Amino acid sequence: MTQPINILLQTTIEPTENDWHIGRFSMLRDYLASLTTPDGAPLFRVTARDRDPVGASDSVLSSLDRSNYDELWLFAVDVGNGLNDEDRAGILRFRARGGGIMITRDHMDLGCSICDLGVIGAAHVFHTHNAGPTIPPPDDKGTPQIGWPNFHSGANGAAQRVEAVLPVHPVMREVTFLPAHPHEGAVVAPASAPHARVIATGQSLASGQRFNISIAFERTESEGPAIAESTFHHFADYNWDPRRGSPDFVSETPVYEFPSSPAMASVHNYVRNVALWLGGRL
Numbered sequence: 001m002t003q004p005i006n007i008l009l010q011t012t013i014e015p016t017e018n019d020w021h022i023g024r025f026s027m028l029r030d031y032l033a034s035l036t037t038p039d040g041a042p043l044f045r046v047t048a049r050d051r052d053p054v055g056a057s058d059s060v061l062s063s064l065d066r067s068n069y070d071e072l073w074l075f076a077v078d079v080g081n082g083l084n085d086e087d088r089a090g091i092l093r094f095r096a097r098g099g100g101i102m103i104t105r106d107h108m109d110l111g112c113s114i115c116d117l118g119v120i121g122a123a124h125v126f127h128t129h130n131a132g133p134t135i136p137p138p139d140d141k142g143t144p145q146i147g148w149p150n151f152h153s154g155a156n157g158a159a160q161r162v163e164a165v166l167p168v169h170p171v172m173r174e175v176t177f178l179p180a181h182p183h184e185g186a187v188v189a190p191a192s193a194p195h196a197r198v199i200a201t202g203q204s205l206a207s208g209q210r211f212n213i214s215i216a217f218e219r220t221e222s223e224g225p226a227i228a229e230s231t232f233h234h235f236a237d238y239n240w241d242p243r244r245g246s247p248d249f250v251s252e253t254p255v256y257e258f259p260s261s262p263a264m265a266s267v268h269n270y271v272r273n274v275a276l277w278l279g280g281r282l
Helices: 022-034 061-066 085-096 118-122 263-278
Strands: 005-011 044-049 071-075 100-104 159-161 177-179 196-203 210-217 226-229
Touching (some): 061 085, 085 100, 085 118, 159 196
Parallel strands (some): 005 071, 100 226
Antiparallel strands (some): 159 177, 210 226
16 A cells, blocks of 8 residues: 655744744645545645744754655745754755655745755745845735735635646646735746746736746756745635634735635645645656
């Protein structure tokens, strides 16, 4: 019998009730854990945790290459201090031994502790990191305190139509919608990563500008596969069902399209495809 794929869902903050702690990704965890093979065996074994206290290396991330995990889904929700050098080294060794990685962040500089994670870190463009000499003006004008990047794909709780970049990547099969968010971050395919490409784009409702949603890094002989994602809100409970609540610093008014919307099937397809592809089974 095929063994389940071991997935670690982890944030870059310590447990903090009024923040994007790992409990705010419970619908993702439960969905992945519910998936089975045709004979009824679990497809995935899922562990969900926040990081250990900031100030010391995280006990799991810093030794991830010596763990039995097959995949890391890292939700970079910190303000710059979520990973230290030992954590990043453990993650890079994990990928070097073939582990699959999905790393996501959000607007402006949120999650910028991931910048030094090799080519995956280089795929994430922040306001003051990896941005180049000229910072574009904000795309989303509804929250003026949040600088670029902040692409407005819609309200929290809404569905945004996404476009698969041709040729369609396996991760994007039967994916036409993802959760919207008022200020998504920016991701690019780094020139230093020849095996990386944009696989999905969205369109701003504020400016009409198209922006990258997902970058895929193909598996090589020396590194496992990876996904760089524009916002963790594609996976958060609040965006799948705003009735689940959010930290009190979220000021935008949500809508309530999910989870009853037919678009939820597309979101589930995306999550399942990412998990299978990172695990080498898609």
